[in-house]
Amino acid sequence: MLRKLIKHEFRATARVMGPLFLIILVLALTANLSLHFLLDAQGFFPNLMGGLLLFAFGVGMAALVIISIVLMVERFRANLMGDEGYVMFTLPVSGHQLVWSKIIVSSVWFIATALVESLAILVCVFDLELMRDIFSSAFFRRVFESVQELVVQFGLNLPMMAVEMIVLALLTCAVLCLEFYAAIALGHSFANHKSAWSVLFFFAFQFVTQLASGLFVNTDFFSGLFNIGGMNSFHQLMAVLICMELLNGGIFYAVTTVTLKKRLNLQ
Template structure:
């Protein structure tokens, strides 16, 4: 059933995200033409047109990044907390499956947004001579890496990449769950649900900042701080990188788990669709 929910989510969100991606890629082509010729002419009309195309490209990047988050939060709001919620909550699907379908789809769209933005920037900067220089530089770099690469660095490099991807996925889920928890809390109220949701979101942010600050103060000069200082002379730089990545992943998992519990509890016990 989770697969069916994800399929439905991809269809619903794809109607918005795919056209936005196409617009971004089209504006990147226009920005490329601008930087390759329109901005270097003496014609005022072409000069203004070139500036407008570059501005449109910058606005498109910001718009796609913002809309990727807005669409994901809006889907949770409309699908579970508005009129659709009456139907969705009657399906033979658990609340956990509803949430996970939205989290996984959101993480996929965030990753695609990053890929499309990078592709658009590459298209905007595309120049045959420039690309040949970059390719030659990467070829030399790759050959140098292959000459000096050992099993130690190969394994650790792969592990760092995997850890980074896991951290990005968990971070995206934790970020979405903050919005989900705030909306679920706000829609447990009988009136002014959106106002309560906004208030809940800012309250959550305040509590997180407060607890984070208190945690830093309490850890300073604590036994754990001294333990970490003692480790610095006994572990390698690569081990420190792995330790830091794992610590950040665990921190995001804890934060995400807290918001996940809040979201599921309010959706199960306190949801008010009236």
């Protein structure tokens, strides 16, 4: 049943995210053209058009991030806390499955948004002649040789580093979703001013997590991670960050699921 929930959620959100991804890539292409033609052209009008296209691309990049977050939050609120909640909670699924379907789909879209934005930046700044010069020049070879020297000198385990950073990125996306969900669930447990309570709880969560992180960073244990040296320092730091995200995620997940089970208020 979880698979069906995820499939349904992807279909509902893809109607919005798919066109947005296409629009941002088109804006990136127009921004690239403006960089290479309009801004270098003579005359006020071409320069104005080039500037407007670059501005539109910047606005689009910011809007894509904001809309992706708002959409995922609104899907949780409307689907489980709104009128649709009467239907969703009568399905033969548990509250855990409902929450997991939202977490998985939202995390995937957040990662997809980051990838599309990275691709859009590459499209915007792409220059065929420049890329040909870079990859065929001694500069690129020197960079490649320098990376190899660093790997040998410091014993860098690049595949392991990549895996750790990917795991941390995935957890960060999931925890961000859960923080929103926990705030919404608590806010909607009240009879009145549900949205205001949700916003208040979110900022309260932010304050507590930032305060706890700041206190932890100032401990001798955290400072000692940088005194280990070599790759062990990096791996232990990543392990600590991953454990912190798991702890935060576990707390927010418990708050969300318990609130949905004990204090659900759809009125």
